[in-house]
Amino acid sequence: MKKLVAVLAAGLSFAAVASVQAQTFPDRNITVVVPFAAGGPTDTVTRLVAEAMSKDLGQQVIVENVGGAGGTLGAGRVADADPDGYTLLLHHIGMATSATLYRKLSYDTLNAFDYIGLVTEVPMTLVARKDLEPTDLKSLVEYAKTNKDTVTVANAGIGAASHLCGMMFMSAIDTSLVTVPYKGTGPAMTDLLGGQVDIMCDQTTNTTSQIKSGKIKAYGVTSKTPVPSLPNLPVLANAGLPNFEVGVWHGLYAPKGTPKATVDTLSNALRAALRDPNVAKRFNDLGTEPSPTSQATPEALRTHLKQQIDLWGPIIKKAGAFAD
Ligand code: MLT
Numbered sequence: 001m002k003k004l005v006a007v008l009a010a011g012l013s014f015a016a017v018a019s020v021q022a023q024t025f026p027d028r029n030i031t032v033v034v035p036f037a038a039g040g041p042t043d044t045v046t047r048l049v050a051e052a053m054s055k056d057l058g059q060q061v062i063v064e065n066v067g068g069a070g071g072t073l074g075a076g077r078v079a080d081a082d083p084d085g086y087t088l089l090l091h092h093i094g095m096a097t098s099a100t101l102y103r104k105l106s107y108d109t110l111n112a113f114d115y116i117g118l119v120t121e122v123p124m125t126l127v128a129r130k131d132l133e134p135t136d137l138k139s140l141v142e143y144a145k146t147n148k149d150t151v152t153v154a155n156a157g158i159g160a161a162s163h164l165c166g167m168m169f170m171s172a173i174d175t176s177l178v179t180v181p182y183k184g185t186g187p188a189m190t191d192l193l194g195g196q197v198d199i200m201c202d203q204t205t206n207t208t209s210q211i212k213s214g215k216i217k218a219y220g221v222t223s224k225t226p227v228p229s230l231p232n233l234p235v236l237a238n239a240g241l242p243n244f245e246v247g248v249w250h251g252l253y254a255p256k257g258t259p260k261a262t263v264d265t266l267s268n269a270l271r272a273a274l275r276d277p278n279v280a281k282r283f284n285d286l287g288t289e290p291s292p293t294s295q296a297t298p299e300a301l302r303t304h305l306k307q308q309i310d311l312w313g314p315i316i317k318k319a320g321a322f323a324d
Contacts, residue, residue: 035074039186052273067183070159165201204287
């Protein structure tokens with residue numbers, strides 16, 4: 001009997017602690033892990049959202065960059081974190097592609113996280129160092145085929161959006177090029193600007209200002225329609241690369257087991273941040289827009305992640321581009 005009482009007391013105290021924690025959440029800084037190096041597109045999106053969420057939550061939301069292995073190191077860090085709402089992950093389409101690309105992940109993609117909501121979907125741009133000879137997509141494809149043993153393509157590692165887009169480009173032109181991995185497309189952009197690498201497929205959130213300033217060349221966008229902030233860039237799928245479409249959707253996650261009340265508080269703060277006019281303007285200036293409120297929910301993110309794993313899995317398996 002004593003043991004039963006002890007077990008019941010333990011259960012009640014756990015529930016009581018969880019309830020108190022959820023009622024006082026947040027009472028200290030929150031960390032959002034960006035699974036890529038600072039200065040890249042994921043970092044840019046996260047810092048904008050984190051600043052706006054801080055206003056709603058009344059606590060600082062700080063960003064920690066944990067780059068490496070195409071985003072899977074940072075994702076694994078959060079999967080293993082305490083499920084108390086104080087460590088989150090902001091990751092993109094790589095969350096879905098890595099589930100197939102990596103034969104051994106340290107986490108179960110669909111079951112190691114609780115879901116806060118979708119954040120944004122960012123178009124990609126096919127870009128090059130400014131002195132690369134080709135001036136349009138047709139001549140770029142010819143140049144890449146002719147110089148396939150020397151043309152270098154930057155990416156942020158297997159599982160990154162830039163890796164996925166680069167893989168799609170090489171498949172579309174039926175030519176393997178020399179790939180150069182970085183811990184994020186922030187550092188990759190530094191080398192592109194310096195002429196140390198030739199081409200890259202990267203998100204408008206990282207390329208817009210460089211394209212507009214003429215510091216890099218751009219050949220087109222991966223969206224179905226032109227990007228309003230880059231009106232002169234053709235849609236690649238209509239310019240010679242049929243079906244060359246990819247949108248880099250981003251989601252906000254917490255470790256599995258985070259109290260529902262805490263998840264709800266975070267999800268409400270995310271939706272408030274995405275409704276912030278300053279966030280919408282900054283996103284628009286960078287070629288993207290906030291996810292609608294109806295998509296910035298736990299249910300929408302889980303549904304989208306599952307659908308994306310199912311979509312990209314067969315494509316990746318057919319391409320045979322696995323990471324051991
Ligand atoms: C980054 O933030 O560095 C990029 O998202 C990396 C990538 O996915 O290409």
